[in-house]
Amino acid sequence: MDVSVGSHVEICSDEDGFLGSYYEAKVLSRSAGKDKLRVEYNTLLADDQIGPLKEVVRASQVRPVPPAIRVSTFNVLDIVDAYDLDGWWVGRVTGRRGNYRYSVYFECSGDEYDYPVSALRIHQEYENGRWVPSQQRGV
Numbered sequence: 001m002d003v004s005v006g007s008h009v010e011i012c013s014d015e016d017g018f019l020g021s022y023y024e025a026k027v028l029s030r031s032a033g034k035d036k037l038r039v040e041y042n043t044l045l046a047d048d049q050i051g052p053l054k055e056v057v058r059a060s061q062v063r064p065v066p067p068a069i070r071v072s073t074f075n076v077l078d079i080v081d082a083y084d085l086d087g088w089w090v091g092r093v094t095g096r097r098g099n100y101r102y103s104v105y106f107e108c109s110g111d112e113y114d115y116p117v118s119a120l121r122i123h124q125e126y127e128n129g130r131w132v133p134s135q136q137r138g139v
Helices: none
Strands: 008-012 022-030 036-045 052-058 062-064 079-084 087-096 101-106 111-116 120-122 124-127 130-133
Touching: 008 036, 079 101, 079 111
Parallel strands: none
Antiparallel strands: 008 022, 008 062, 022 036, 022 087, 036 052, 079 087, 079 120, 087 101, 101 111, 124 130
């Protein structure tokens, strides 16, 4: 994937406890070998808590921001991204709580939490230069 300086992207974390979560960022620069990028996160703060976190990440951790897919409801077993702790976390809908809340199970942690529909989006994978919604992947 070719990413230009100034692009808005998502970074897939590979740190323990954050594995598989995605955080929105802007590309600040590329390394000479093009396998690393310097990014500035939109929602994560630097250790001093004053400004946004800036760090160098591998290009393989970077993907474009997925397009919005408008939905008003989800079904049990839908794969979704839930916005929590300043990032998007991949989970599976396990139930509905009223009209606009859903229970989501996270395989990576074994936890289940309830979210309003406004904090959920259809999970999409970036494959061969295009976005594929989880419902079309047969997962």
